[in-house]
Amino acid sequence: MTVSFMDLHASQAPIADELRAAFDRVLDRGNFILGEELAAFEQEFAGYCDSAHCIGVGNGLDALHLILAGMGIGAGDEVIVPAHTFIATWLAVSQTGAQPVPVEPDETSFNIDPARVAEAITPRTRAIIAVHLYGQPADMDSLRAIADRHGLYLIEDAAQAHGARYKGERVGSLGDAAAFSFYPAKNLGALGDGGAVTTQDAKLAQNIRRLRNYGSDQKYVHLVKGCNSRLDELQAALLRIKLRNLDTLNAQRRTLAQQYCRALADLPGIQLPQLNAASEAVWHLFVIRCTQRQELARLLAEQGIATQIHYPQPPHLQAAYGEQSWPALPLTEQLSGEILSLPMWPGLDPQPVIDALRQCTASLTR
Numbered sequence: 214m215t216v217s218f219m220d221l222h223a224s225q226a227p228i229a230d231e232l233r234a235a236f237d238r239v240l241d242r243g244n245f246i247l248g249e250e251l252a253a254f255e256q257e258f259a260g261y262c263d264s265a266h267c268i269g270v271g272n273g274l275d276a277l278h279l280i281l282a283g284m285g286i287g288a289g290d291e292v293i294v295p296a297h298t299f300i301a302t303w304l305a306v307s308q309t310g311a312q313p314v315p316v317e318p319d320e321t322s323f324n325i326d327p328a329r330v331a332e333a334i335t336p337r338t339r340a341i342i343a344v345h346l347y348g349q350p351a352d353m354d355s356l357r358a359i360a361d362r363h364g365l366y367l368i369e370d371a372a373q374a375h376g377a378r379y380k381g382e383r384v385g386s387l388g389d390a391a392a393f394s395f396y397p398a399k400n401l402g403a404l405g406d407g408g409a410v411t412t413q414d415a416k417l418a419q420n421i422r423r424l425r426n427y428g429s430d431q432k433y434v435h436l437v438k439g440c441n442s443r444l445d446e447l448q449a450a451l452l453r454i455k456l457r458n459l460d461t462l463n464a465q466r467r468t469l470a471q472q473y474c475r476a477l478a479d480l481p482g483i484q485l486p487q488l489n490a491a492s493e494a495v496w497h498l499f500v501i502r503c504t505q506r507q508e509l510a511r512l513l514a515e516q517g518i519a520t521q522i523h524y525p526q527p528p529h530l531q532a533a534y535g536e537q538s539w540p541a542l543p544l545t546e547q548l549s550g551e552i553l554s555l556p557m558w559p560g561l562d563p564q565p566v567i568d569a570l571r572q573c574t575a576s577l578t579r
């Protein structure tokens with residue numbers, strides 16, 4: 214029995230004919246950039262997120278970068294980021310010329326710790342980026358209170374959390390702006406790269422719409438030095454179909470997470486993810502902790518169970534950020550040595566994973 218870490222087949226096979234029809238529609242129409250599919254998707258995704266505006270862009274990293282650029286953040290500014298995140302959150306800040314300021318996570322949620330955010334604020338701080346890591350919303354009320362007290366923007370990195378809710382409200386409607394990625398493996402994935410920004414702020418939406426298209430609202434009239442980062446018609450057409458299934462697929466992930474939590478609760482040597490009662494997580498990843506992580510991953514692999522690590526090395530220890538010395542981030546470093554992501558995808562049968570974990574944890578503690 215082998216269980217792959219990720220399998221898109223079960224979620225895509227039932228809609229394959231619809232996806233092909235969308236491809237034909239775009240092919241026949243012959244308009245591939247900034248056309249009616251993108252306009253329709255932007256409206257539908259804004260509606261899904263309970264947000265006023267959506268701007269489709271090239272990928273999740275660009276979505277983050279364009280939000281910061283659209284807010285006028287750049288050289289000389291500081292932006293607070295989680296120390297424990299995918300490196301894209303940091304890269305977006307660096308691309309603007311601003312300085313990422315890492316803050317350690319809360320140990321139970323893996324998300325940025327609001328108490329430590331307050332300590333990291335300086336006169337140069339302009340914004341806080343909250344990542345809804347692994348699909349679990351960050352503590353937005355505490356972060357909003359801090360942001361308001363210091364006059365900072367609050368940005369959501371929602372690349373792992375399409376459809377999640379915090380106190381009943383959709384991710385993507387909580388911050389001053391939110392960045393989404395439609396990388397194929399995300400909860401809402403395109404058949405290639407894609408991304409989007411959502412915001413309630415009409416002026417910011419206009420800035421980002423301009424920046425993604427060469428700084429132009431009108432052909433050959435360039436108001437600012439923009440870039441080229443547009444969600445193309447084909448991906449938008451495919452995403453419109455996939456968006457209709459998102460709630461169903463997220464519900465399947467929630468059921469899997471409950472099955473894991475129930476079946477693994479009594480196992481020795483591992484720590485399960487803890488749920489924040491205020492939020493409805495969408496389980497992009499199901500991440501456990503184990504002090505003998507390497508050994509556990511090896512034993513599971515022997516039983517045919519694929520696992521991954523998100524992420525094995527935090528951004529501040531990467532060569533890309535080696536030119537600078539960073540403050541001690543002991544919790545982040547400890548987590549990166551103990552976390553292990555179990556298979557989590559709609560259509561997965563969790564039983565073989567559960568059975569293998571039962572056996573493997575028993576031989577760990579022996």
Ligand SMILES: *Cc1c(COP(=O)(O)O)cnc(C)c1O
Pocket residue numbers: 272273274275298299301302344370372373393394395396406407408
């Ligand atoms: C995937 C991801 C991104 C970047 O998205 P891309 O579309 O791959 O550029 C940013 N932040 C987080 C937390 C992610 O998981």
